[in-house]
Amino acid sequence: MVGFIFLIIVSYLGFIVCAVQPEVLRKSRDALFTSSGHQLNSNREEIQWSNVRLPKSIIPIEYDIFLHPNLTTWEYSGRVEIKCVVRSTTNFFVLHSKRLVLSMITVESLLTNETNRVDRYFYNYRTDQIYIEVENSLLQDTEILIKIEFKGSLQNSNGYGFYAFEYFDTDNITRIIASTKFEPIGARQAFPCFDEPEMKAMFSMSIVRDKDYLSLFNMPLIHSTPFEENLLLDTFEKSVKMSTYLVAFAVCDFASLSSQSKTGINISVYTPRHKIDQAHYALHVAVTVLDYFGNLFGIAYPIPKLDLIAVPHLKDIAVENWGLIMSGLSGLLYDPLHAKYEDIYLVTFVVAHEVAHQIAPK
Numbered sequence: 001m002v003g004f005i006f007l008i009i010v011s012y013l014g015f016i017v018c019a020v021q022p023e024v025l026r027k028s029r030d031a032l033f034t035s036s037g038h039q040l041n042s043n044r045e046e047i048q049w050s051n052v053r054l055p056k057s058i059i060p061i062e063y064d065i066f067l068h069p070n071l072t073t074w075e076y077s078g079r080v081e082i083k084c085v086v087r088s089t090t091n092f093f094v095l096h097s098k099r100l101v102l103s104m105i106t107v108e109s110l111l112t113n114e115t116n117r118v119d120r121y122f123y124n125y126r127t128d129q130i131y132i133e134v135e136n137s138l139l140q141d142t143e144i145l146i147k148i149e150f151k152g153s154l155q156n157s158n159g160y161g162f163y164a165f166e167y168f169d170t171d172n173i174t175r176i177i178a179s180t181k182f183e184p185i186g187a188r189q190a191f192p193c194f195d196e197p198e199m200k201a202m203f204s205m206s207i208v209r210d211k212d213y214l215s216l217f218n219m220p221l222i223h224s225t226p227f228e229e230n231l232l233l234d235t236f237e238k239s240v241k242m243s244t245y246l247v248a249f250a251v252c253d254f255a256s257l258s259s260q261s262k263t264g265i266n267i268s269v270y271t272p273r274h275k276i277d278q279a280h281y282a283l284h285v286a287v288t289v290l291d292y293f294g295n296l297f298g299i300a301y302p303i304p305k306l307d308l309i310a311v312p313h314l315k316d317i318a319v320e321n322w323g324l325i326m327s328g329l330s331g332l333l334y335d336p337l338h339a340k341y342e343d344i345y346l347v348t349f350v351v352a353h354e355v356a357h358q359i360a361p362k
Contacts, residue, residue, distance in 0.1 A: 049094050052127050053196065057090040058138065060194045060201040062238075067162075067191075068208040069251055071176045074154040074164055080191045082146040082201075083110070089140045092133040096188035096195035097123075097150075099161065104149040107134050111142045128188050128195075148192045154178055159315035161189025162249075167312040170274040179250035179311050179326065183319055187244035197243040205236045209251050216250045216270065218242075218323040220305045240302050240322065248321030250309060257283050262291045265301055269332060270309040278333040281344070282308060285351040293359045301359060308332060308351065318350050320357035327354070 049055060062083040069076040084093075107116045117135040124131065138144055156163035164178040180190060188195040207215040211230050215221075219237040227233040239247075255276040258268040267286050269279040286308055294301055303323040310332040318327035331350035334343055 047122050047131055048092055048133075049129075049131050050124075054094050054096075054129070054194055054199070055090070057088045058084045058086055058093045058144070060084050060199055061143070062202045062204070063191075063193065064204045065191055066206045067249070069154060069162075069164070069178050071154070071164060071178060071210070071213075071251065075151065076154060076162065076178075077149075077151045078191055079147070079149050080193070082148075082193070084144050084146060086138045086140055086142050086144060089137050091135075091137045092131060093138070093146070094129050094131050095146075095192055096128050096185075097130050097192040098128040098188045099152065099156070100189070100192065101151040102130070102148055102192065103151065104147075105132065106147045107132075107138075108145045108147070109138075109142060110145055111139075116144075128185075130192070150192060152190065156189070159313075160186035162191075165313050167272065169272060175253065175272065177250065177252040177254075177311065179252070179309070179314075180248050180321075181315055181319060181326070182247060182321075183245045183316075185245065187247055193244050195244045197245060200241050200243050202241050203239040203247055205239075205249060207234045207236075207249060207251065208232070209234060213251055213253050216248075216252075216307055216309060216324055218246070218248055218321060219303065220266075237304075242322050246320075246322045248319070248324040248326060250311070250324070250326075252309075254309065259283055259287050261287050261301075263294060263301070265290060265303075266305040268305070268307050270307060271329075271333060272310070272312065275310065275329070275333055278335045279310070281334040281336075282332040282347055282351050285348055286355055289352045289355045290358070293356050297359050299359050303358075306355070306358060308354075318354050320354045322358065325351075325354045325358070327351075 060082050064081040066079045067076055105118055107118060109116060119133045119135050122131045154164035160181050162180050164176055166174050166176055169175055185195055187193050205217045208227050208231055209215045211232055215234045217236040219239050222235045222237055224232045224234050254270040255273040256268045256270045257279050260266055269283045271279050290301060306323060308325045310329050311326050312329060314326060314328040318331045327350055330346060332347060334347045
């Protein structure tokens with residue numbers, strides 16, 4: 001009887017801990033600070049927005065994203081600058097963020113170059129929205145620059161956002177890759193953004209990486225510059241206008257094979273180093289069908305490169321990120337010595353399907 005009562009007490013205490021801990025974590029995670037370092041008021045009284053969809057008073061035009069992933073600690077820090085146009089005068093804006101620690105936020109008028117003080121904020125867990133109210137109204141037909149510093153974790157078991165995972169090579173050595181999976185609403189788990197397909201914008205990206213790794217983005221690499229000891233900063237070209245769920249990037253130590261389409265598009269396939277010999281067929285299919293679909297639809301592929309990367313443990317068979325297709329291993333790799341007809345068909349189908357999206361993306 002005493003043991004039974006003890007179990008009830010322990011279970012009750014466990015329930016209390018489970019119920020309280022998320023609230024404690026939320027309070028520490030969602031502290032938001034202005035550029036002066038003062039914590040903002042998160043009072044939810046008189047919040048002017050409760051819709052699951054974002055208001056259309058402010059529309060993003062361009063993102064400039066900086067990311068510094070650490071594959072040793074499985075954490076990353078970042079900064080995003082979002083250039084927006086004000087469609088209608090307002091004193092607040094709403095954007096998406098999920099599982100991120102926001103440490104600093106500023107709002108600057110590009111008309112006057114003055115900083116507009118952030119008065120208060122409120123985070124809505126049900127909709128992943130951050131409501132941010134500013135001191136002075138944002139005037140219609142002007143442009144603003146929203147700057148946010150943040151941190152995130154690469155330990156993401158749900159397979160969305162920006163996350164890292166381990167895999168093993170033929171020598172049973174542990175390797176690590178960090179990559180993204182945003183479709184349909186995972187971009188908000190990687191960086192604060194207006195994470196609705198309708199709110200298209202252009203994206204610039206800079207990624208810090210170890211000198212023995214490489215980074216990939218939707219667009220071609222411009223240059224790599226020294227960052228810190230044994231680290232490089234990769235800067236990429238600005239993207240075409242697209243939805244947040246088509247943004248993609250990765251940091252890995254993969255090998256690659258490359259070729260060129262008849263129209264001069266550079267096409268590469270990236271795989272774990274010990275599997276690169278199995279990527280020849282996927283590269284052949286990608287080159288062939290990119291030219292074919294371009295002629296079929298009469299639409300020129302708008303990006304100067306197309307990368308396909310074989311990602312171990314990808315949640316889906318493949319994802320049609322614009323300029324950086326991500327696929328599970330079986331969707332890109334074909335071993336002529338051991339593969340069956342079904343394996344050849346799968347690679348052909350996956351590559352052709354995802355490349356078709358590149359010509360006329362959703």
